[in-house]
Amino acid sequence: MADDPNYLFSVGKSPMKYFMEEMFSGNSLRSTTTLGNxxxxxxxxxxxxxxxxxxxxxxxxxxxxxxxxxxxxLTIMPARVLMTFWRLLNARQFKRPSAAELxxxxxxxxMACGVILLERTDISLIYHMIRGQGTIKLYxxxxxxxxxxxxxxSFNPDVLQTLFNSADGLANSQPENMSFWIWRYIYDQGLALAASIVHSFILLAQAITLSTCIVAHNNALLALLxxxxxxxxxxNVFKRYSKDNIHSLVYFDSVERFHISAFVLFVLAQNILEAEGPWFESFLFNALLVYFCEMVIDIIKHSFIAKFNDIKPIAYSEFLEDLCKQTLNLQTEDAKKNLTFVPLAPACVVIRVLTPVYAALIPCNPLPWRLFWIFLLSAIT
Structure with a gap:
């Protein structure tokens, strides 16, 4: 140690001299930070x-x-199905449906099977089962x-693409291969039906859990959020991401934001049907709290993901341009960059939730007035 020049230098320097050098040597944090550019x-x-x-x-x-x-x-697809059935009923000879019609x-x-099964689900029973759990268990x-x-x-879009592929094959198949494509379409239809129903029940359970936290008076919602x-x-933040991964992550956040809106609509419907006393102010505050927390967390997450992975803000403008091209049905270079969203499961949940609300609020009037209230409530919700 005595032969170490740094050791001899540190011993030979007096405390006063060291203090004076530190006082006039510039930035006091120079040893642990660097000068920025x-x-x-x-x-x-x-x-x-x-x-x-x-x-x-x-x-x-x-x-x-x-x-x-x-x-x-919820609007265009049922109308197209009705038009297809009307055309088939009025046609004098059978015409094979197109791929889009199939x-x-x-x-x-x-969607019809999902709604029927959800209608048979006892929401009150599930609600009380979840409500009996503690805050940690709710989390x-x-x-x-x-x-x-x-x-x-991640899985359901692939299943639906498989169904659409079978529909295209059935619509354009040769007569000798018709049996093969019919059975393939039926199998894919059953798989898509099962996957969508499972997803519907998962979303319904999520909505009930969020409703339980909102209704509770022990800060369960805040703890959950x-x-x-x-x-x-x-x-998410402390991981390495490529630009394409961040692109997909933003789209997942958009879908998650839509699912949260469906959950909030579920809570609103439950309050309309079952709440007693003044409840709207509390509901509005909790709903805004959920949206605000989700927005802040998404901003923090993406800001630091971009920082750690050296992603420029202009990349998000490029993502927005790709999304606009997808919306306008313009061809993009990579189909994997498209926003993939299957609304079947959320639609089943929303229909299941709004059906009793419509039944409770639509007055017992003649048919024209009932139709008027249906259109009015549909526009509101």
């Missing part, structure tokens, strides 16, 4: 200002794309359901 300054402002609003804009646009697909399923028919069967239940929801989001959202940050 213009690039580092840009990264700071990208993380705080430029990226959050672009990210939120992209998620919101993705939400409305999902909402458009959801409304199309696809619409398959989706209609899935565990919600996270387990969320994991299965994401698995279904804090634990769930910070677990999401922990599981």
């Amino acid at each position: 213009e690039k580092e300054r840009e990264r700071v402002y990208d993380t705080i200002f430029r990226l959050p609003w672009r990210c939120e804009l992209l998620i919101d646009v993705g939400f409305f794309v999902c909402f458009d697909s959801f409304l199309s399923l 696809s619409d028919f398959g989706c209609f069967i899935i 565990v239940v919600y996270n387990v359901l969320e994991i299965f929801d994401k698995l279904c989001q 804090v634990s769930n959202n910070f677990a999401e940050i922990k599981s």
